[in-house]
Amino acid sequence: MWSVDLFANAIVAGLLLGGFYAAVSIGLAITFGQLDIVNIAHPAFVVVGSYTAYIINRHFGLDPVLIGVLFAPVFFLVGAAIYRVYYVSFERTGQESLSGLAFFFGLMFIIEVLLIMAYGVDYRLVTAGYIGQTINIGFVGIPFRMLVPFSVAAALTVGIYLYLSRTFTGRAILAVAQDRLALQLMGADPVRIKQFAFGLAIATTAIAGSLLIIIGPVEPSLGRQYIGRVFAIVVLGGMGSIPGMAIAALILGVVETMVGTFMGPSWSPAVSFSVLLLTLALRPSGLFGRK
Amino acid sequence: MKGAAFWISIVAVLVAGLVLTRVVSNEYYFNALYVILQGAIMAVAWNVLGGFTGYVNFGSAGFFAIGAYTSIALGKAFGQSLPLPVMIATAAVVCGLIGLSLGYLTLRLKGVYFSIATLAMAIVFETLMNNWSYVGGARGAYILTPDSHLWFNSYIEMLFMVMLLLTLGSVAISRALNASRLGRGLASIRDDEVAAECAGVPTLRLKLISATIMGAMMGVAGAPYPYFVTFVDPASAFSLFVAVNAIAMPMIGGTAHWIGPVIGALLVGTAQQVITVTVSSELNVLVVGVMLVLFITLAPQGIVGLAQKYLARRRR
Numbered sequence: 001m002w003s004v005d006l007f008a009n010a011i012v013a014g015l016l017l018g019g020f021y022a023a024v025s026i027g028l029a030i031t032f033g034q035l036d037i038v039n040i041a042h043p044a045f046v047v048v049g050s051y052t053a054y055i056i057n058r059h060f061g062l063d064p065v066l067i068g069v070l071f072a073p074v075f076f077l078v079g080a081a082i083y084r085v086y087y088v089s090f091e092r093t094g095q096e097s098l099s100g101l102a103f104f105f106g107l108m109f110i111i112e113v114l115l116i117m118a119y120g121v122d123y124r125l126v127t128a129g130y131i132g133q134t135i136n137i138g139f140v141g142i143p144f145r146m147l148v149p150f151s152v153a154a155a156l157t158v159g160i161y162l163y164l165s166r167t168f169t170g171r172a173i174l175a176v177a178q179d180r181l182a183l184q185l186m187g188a189d190p191v192r193i194k195q196f197a198f199g200l201a202i203a204t205t206a207i208a209g210s211l212l213i214i215i216g217p218v219e220p221s222l223g224r225q226y227i228g229r230v231f232a233i234v235v236l237g238g239m240g241s242i243p244g245m246a247i248a249a250l251i252l253g254v255v256e257t258m259v260g261t262f263m264g265p266s267w268s269p270a271v272s273f274s275v276l277l278l279t280l281a282l283r284p285s286g287l288f289g290r291k
Numbered sequence: 292m293k294g295a296a297f298w299i300s301i302v303a304v305l306v307a308g309l310v311l312t313r314v315v316s317n318e319y320y321f322n323a324l325y326v327i328l329q330g331a332i333m334a335v336a337w338n339v340l341g342g343f344t345g346y347v348n349f350g351s352a353g354f355f356a357i358g359a360y361t362s363i364a365l366g367k368a369f370g371q372s373l374p375l376p377v378m379i380a381t382a383a384v385v386c387g388l389i390g391l392s393l394g395y396l397t398l399r400l401k402g403v404y405f406s407i408a409t410l411a412m413a414i415v416f417e418t419l420m421n422n423w424s425y426v427g428g429a430r431g432a433y434i435l436t437p438d439s440h441l442w443f444n445s446y447i448e449m450l451f452m453v454m455l456l457l458t459l460g461s462v463a464i465s466r467a468l469n470a471s472r473l474g475r476g477l478a479s480i481r482d483d484e485v486a487a488e489c490a491g492v493p494t495l496r497l498k499l500i501s502a503t504i505m506g507a508m509m510g511v512a513g514a515p516y517p518y519f520v521t522f523v524d525p526a527s528a529f530s531l532f533v534a535v536n537a538i539a540m541p542m543i544g545g546t547a548h549w550i551g552p553v554i555g556a557l558l559v560g561t562a563q564q565v566i567t568v569t570v571s572s573e574l575n576v577l578v579v580g581v582m583l584v585l586f587i588t589l590a591p592q593g594i595v596g597l598a599q600k601y602l603a604r605r606r607r
Binding site: 038040085089090093095097098099101102103105106107109110112113114116117221224225227228231232235266267269270273274276277280281284 | 341345347349396397400402403404406407408410411412414415417418419421422429531535538539542546573574576577579580581583584587588589591
């Protein structure tokens with residue numbers, strides 16, 4: 001059971017998977033980490049991104065990644081609209097802790113049920129030329145259906161990181177988490193910044209969703225398994241730190257693949273949640289968080 | 292509601308339930324009522340922590356399922372002849388301890404972390420049950436309903452009465468808690484935790500008590516479940532629907548008052564039964580989600596809040 005090539009394959013597969021996890025988590029690192037909005041429906045939006053890719057791909061045969069990029073602006077508008085509702089109903093009245101949480105929980109549930117009603121509980125997948133091909137380096141096989149999402153996710157993560165640290169709006173997003181009042185005094189409207197950032201976070205789910213359906217078939221309740229993963233990654237990564245989030249995603253990908261390889265895949269859903277529980281219990285500020 | 296009036300209505304409901312088992316012979320009604328009462332216990336339990344203390348539990352289905360699996364495991368170990376009250380009591384202890392330990396791990400942090408941890412707990416236990424072949428594993432377990440059903444006409448009638456007793460018990464506990472010194476402490480945590488801490492309220496201890504009571508009540512709601520459905524698998528026991536209902540019912544009814552979750556459970560539960568029979572079960576699930584979101588955005592105080600506002604306006 002234990003052999004070098006199995007081990008090496010698991011490490012490589014885990015790193016590729018972890019890279020993809022970064023794309024799924026980056027939106028939450030912005031909403032939960034920076035804006036302090038507990039968007040528990042985040043993975044549900046990722047699944048919506050997958051279904052968008054599935055529908056367009058089936059009808060027009062476009063490449064799933066391209067579909068993700070094309071639909072990101074649409075998702076951006078949806079996200080901005082949802083933040084509007086959230087702000088007016090909860091944030092302005094100071095009820096975000098209880099009602100806001102339940103709001104996103106209900107939203108997640110509605111998305112899932114609507115998808116089930118429209119497309120059933122069958123697994124859906126996309127077609128693209130590269131899915132199914134593999135390159136072999138020594139005894140390590142790298143399937144393209146993992147390599148493509150990994151590369152796109154890496155580009156997305158670096159892009160968002162540069163955007164947040166280099167541009168005015170990006171820095172304003174970071175500032176809104178730190179000091180709302182100071183940002184207001186600098187002449188920026190915190191609500192509009194947060195609305196923009198929330199839209200940006202939801203826009204990333206369009207791309208993450210297209211990557212998700214490249215990796216494997218998707219069904220409506222798949223998002224639930226990702227709740228544990230994305231929150232584990234964001235908390236472990238130190239809440240809102242993009243590099244921390246990326247490293248945490250790689251760690252989780254490797255650990256999950258190891259458990260799946262050596263203990264059996266039926267145990268892997270528990271990995272992320274165990275990591276999350278342990279992090280919360282032992283070091284709630286995460287690996288790279290400030291105390 | 293004054294003390295005497297409350298206890299008279301509790302007894303009245305109990306007598307009405309007994310009369311029902313004599314008069315009605317169609318088993319469907321007892322099935323439907325069982326589901327509604329199960330929802331009511333879950334809602335009341337959720338509200339002990341969610342409504343009174345202000346900490347959101349997303350993992351209600353986890354507590355519920357562990358209650359159900361406690362019954363299955365006990366049934367496997369000691370035979371099906373083990374009396375139901377013993378199983379219910381064991382489930383209460385097991386789930387109460389889980390609530391306590393989960394609270395101990397996360398209730399010192401911001402409320403959000405507790406919410407996410409409850410969700411995590413449900414998935415961890417679902418994975419455990421999927422891999423534990425003693426209680427059926429992923430394939431699920433069949434449970435034989437015992438032959439004896441006391442003096443009732445059928446087993447489901449007895450289960451219905453058991454559930455009615457448990458529901459009334461939970462409501463009484465929740466009401467007592469709401470009015471007690473402990474309940475005022477919990478309310479102070481909900482309104483402003485830092486201020487409560489400064490005023491000398493032992494916040495962590497109160498939160499832990501609250502989480503333990505919540506877990507125990509949910510375990511109680513789940514313990515008779517295997518005998519109700521006779522087949523349990525992890526996917527159905529850990530259903531997200533149970534968790535959504537447990538949140539939606541108190542939110543729709545109103546969280547601040549003990550009667551809120553009861554009203555919400557009766558309303559939502561009955562609506563669900565009607566929609567399932569007349570339209571479809573998928574639409575039923577959707578309706579709950581939509582009602583939840585609509586109520587929390589438009590009427591955050593729930594039906595009780597709306598009623599209070601209406602009464603206050605009339606008085607003026």
